Amino acid sequence: MSTHETDVNTISPELPAMFDGMKLAAVATVLYIIVRCLNLKSPTAPPDLTYQDTPLNRFLLKSCPQLTKEYIPPLLWGKSGHLQTALYGKLGRVSSPHPKGIRKYLPMQDGATATFDLFEPLGDHRTGDDITMVICPGIGNHSEKQYIRTFVDHAQNDGYRCAVLNHLGALPNMELTSPRMFTYGCTWEFGAMVGYIKRAYPQTQLIVIGFSLGGNIVCKYLGENRVNQERVLCCVSVCQGYCALRAQETFLQWDQFRRFYNFLMADNMKKIILSHRHSLFGSSFKMMDANLSRLYTATSLMQIDDNIMRKFHGHSSLKEYYEKESCVHYIHNVNVPLLLVNAADDPLVHDSLLSVPRTLAAKKPNVIFALTLHGGHLGFFEGAVLFPQPLTWMDKVIVGYANAMCQWEKQKPPCQSGEMSESACEGAKA
Numbered sequence: 001m002s003t004h005e006t007d008v009n010t011i012s013p014e015l016p017a018m019f020d021g022m023k024l025a026a027v028a029t030v031l032y033i034i035v036r037c038l039n040l041k042s043p044t045a046p047p048d049l050t051y052q053d054t055p056l057n058r059f060l061l062k063s064c065p066q067l068t069k070e071y072i073p074p075l076l077w078g079k080s081g082h083l084q085t086a087l088y089g090k091l092g093r094v095s096s097p098h099p100k101g102i103r104k105y106l107p108m109q110d111g112a113t114a115t116f117d118l119f120e121p122l123g124d125h126r127t128g129d130d131i132t133m134v135i136c137p138g139i140g141n142h143s144e145k146q147y148i149r150t151f152v153d154h155a156q157n158d159g160y161r162c163a164v165l166n167h168l169g170a171l172p173n174m175e176l177t178s179p180r181m182f183t184y185g186c187t188w189e190f191g192a193m194v195g196y197i198k199r200a201y202p203q204t205q206l207i208v209i210g211f212s213l214g215g216n217i218v219c220k221y222l223g224e225n226r227v228n229q230e231r232v233l234c235c236v237s238v239c240q241g242y243c244a245l246r247a248q249e250t251f252l253q254w255d256q257f258r259r260f261y262n263f264l265m266a267d268n269m270k271k272i273i274l275s276h277r278h279s280l281f282g283s284s285f286k287m288m289d290a291n292l293s294r295l296y297t298a299t300s301l302m303q304i305d306d307n308i309m310r311k312f313h314g315h316s317s318l319k320e321y322y323e324k325e326s327c328v329h330y331i332h333n334v335n336v337p338l339l340l341v342n343a344a345d346d347p348l349v350h351d352s353l354l355s356v357p358r359t360l361a362a363k364k365p366n367v368i369f370a371l372t373l374h375g376g377h378l379g380f381f382e383g384a385v386l387f388p389q390p391l392t393w394m395d396k397v398i399v400g401y402a403n404a405m406c407q408w409e410k411q412k413p414p415c416q417s418g419e420m421s422e423s424a425c426e427g428a429k430a
Contacts, residue, residue, distance in 0.1 A: 039080050039081075039345070039374075042373065044072050044073070046068055046069055046070050046071070047071065047341075047372045048370070048371040048372075049067065049368060049370055049371075050358050050361040050362055050368070050369040050371075051361050051368040051369065052362070052364070052365040056337065056365075056408060057365070059404065060337070060368065060404045060405070063400075063403070063404035063407060064403070064404045066393060066396050066397040066400050067397060067400075071373070071374065071380070071382070071393050074383035074384065074385060074386060074388055075383075075384065075385045075386075076385055077386075078381055078388070079374050081343065081345030081346055081374065081376040081379075082257070084345070084375055084377070087379060087388070088376065088377065089377075092145055092146025092150075093149075093150040093392070094387075094389075096146040096147075096149045097149060098149060099119050099149060099153045100119070101118050101119040101152075101162075102117065103118075104116050104193075106189075108188060108189070110178050111178035112168060112177055112188075113176075114166075114189035114192045115174060116143070116163050116193045116196075117163070118161070118162075118163050119152050119156055119162040119163075119164070120161055121161050122157050122159075123157065123159050125158070125159030125160065126158070126159060126403065126406070127406045127409075127410045129406065129410070131161070131207060131402075132162070132201060132204045133161070133162045133163070134165075134190075134194050134206055134207070134209070134218075135151075135162060135211075135214070136165050136209070136210040136214030136217050137164065137165065137211055137212075138212035138214055138239075139167075139213040139268075140167060140170050140268055140269065140272055141170060141214075142165075142166035142170045143164035143165075143166055148164055148211075150391065150392075150395060151395050151398070154395045154396075154399055155399055158399050160399075163193055163196075165189060165190055167181075168182040168189055169272055172275070176276045176280065179279060179280050179282065179312075181276060183309050183310075183313065184216065184309070184322070185220050185324070185326060185327065186217070186312075186313065187220055190221055191221060191228070204231070205231055205232075205409075206231055206233065207232075207233050207234055208234070208236070209398060210235075210238070211238050211378060212239045212240055212377070213240070214240075215237030215238055215240030215327075216241070216242070216325075216327045219235065219237055219240070219334060219338075220327035222330075222333075222334045223334045224330055224333075226333070229336050233336065233402075234336055234337040234338065235336055235339070236339045236398050237341065238341045238378065239348075239349065239377050239378050240342075240349075241348070241350075241353050242328050242331070243326050243328040243356060244322035244325065245323055246352065246353055248302050250350035250352065251301065252300070252302075256350075257347060258347060261347060262302075263300065265301055266298060270295055270298070270304070273308060274295070277292065280308075291308065294307040294308070305322075306318040331360060332360065332364070336366065337368075338368070339367075339370065339401050340357040340360070340368070340369045341397065342370075342371050343372045343374060343380070344371055344372065346376055348377045354371065357369040358371075370397075372393070378394070380393040380394035380395075381393075
């Protein structure tokens with residue numbers, strides 16, 4: 001046998017072993033990336049709660065188990081805030097119902113036309129009272145979005161009337177009637193809807209709900225004037241950022257891919273603005289061309305806000321616009337019970353922004369701040385392994401908190417009017 005043949009026979013048995021080792025290393029690397037990206041090693045836990053120890057808060061936490069029990073997302077992907085957010089953004093919800101409502105049109109003083117959809121309850125409320133949920137959706141959203149439809153159907157089945165604001169300019173087939181569309185913190189349309197509900201249903205009590213940007217609007221609305229809190233039982237805000245001035249800095253960072261999300265949201269805002277270009281910019285081609293040129297080159301929400309949005313209300317600078325339209329300057333005036341919900345893995349809301357609700361809940365007895373470990377931005381899907389359930393943790397916790405507040409109002413002891421000591425109150429509640 002030649003030397004060449006001996007060398008081949010000696011080396012060849014080692015090659016399969018080497019390739020097997022490379023395959024194992026590749027598989028291990030892929031599995032490591034999957035585990036890291038899907039956050040599979042992250043534990044499940046109850047929400048982290050910040051609140052003052054008061055009779056009302058103890059009653060709410062006892063009566064709304066979603067706030068004290070583990071939130072368990074789908075095992076394979078639910079611990080990734082990005083996938084929770086992406087599934088919400090792309091699909092909204094799974095198996096969304098189609099609640100039937102009536103669209104209402106409200107003329108505004110500046111010529112704009114506010115619209116909202118009204119959904120009557122599908123049964124009596126458990127307390128026998130007339131309760132209306134007034135709902136403000138997220139940025140560029142309206143009553144036809146799947147997450148709104150899912151929530152409305154759930155609330156209707158629990159005996160709540162629902163009024164859902166359609167953000168000015170958000171409905172695809174609704175023309176603007178003035179050169180103005182929704183902005184980050186304008187409360188005019190929401191206030192008009194609440195006013196209509198109060199006049200049309202003089203016996204109803206209100207539960208105020210805001211999602212994302214809508215959370216900023218409803219908290220700002222309640223804090224702008226004490227009159228706005230009349231007949232309001234409570235307020236729930238989910239996944240808002242509280243302070244736009246602080247948030248804009250984090251939106252330019254690549255951490256948690258916020259810069260990418262910023263680009264996607266800016267692109268969506270461009271589409272909404274362009275669909276109303278003639279109503280917003282008038283018939284002057286020179287003015288339209290100037291505005292559209294700035295719009296086409298914008299790659300972030302901040303650039304769109306600076307070049308287009310702030311001008312709808314005459315703000316002289318982007319800083320002034322964000323300061324005037326953020327609820328952080330008004331939320332301390334809200335005295336009705338207030339539940340603030342955020343997720344720690346929300347890729348849109350940086351952890352530094354959560355000092356606002358955490359500090360507020362530590363200082364004010366009417367506030368509970370609930371921070372879930374998972375949930376992403378308006379995701380909060382629940383499920384066993386792969387497929388999410390139609391109802392999310394978010395849907396359940398809002399209705400659960402609302403039910404607890406209605407029950408408290410129905411049977412609250414005289415001590416809440418200052419007629420009994422706290423010890424006597426505890427005895428009455430027991």
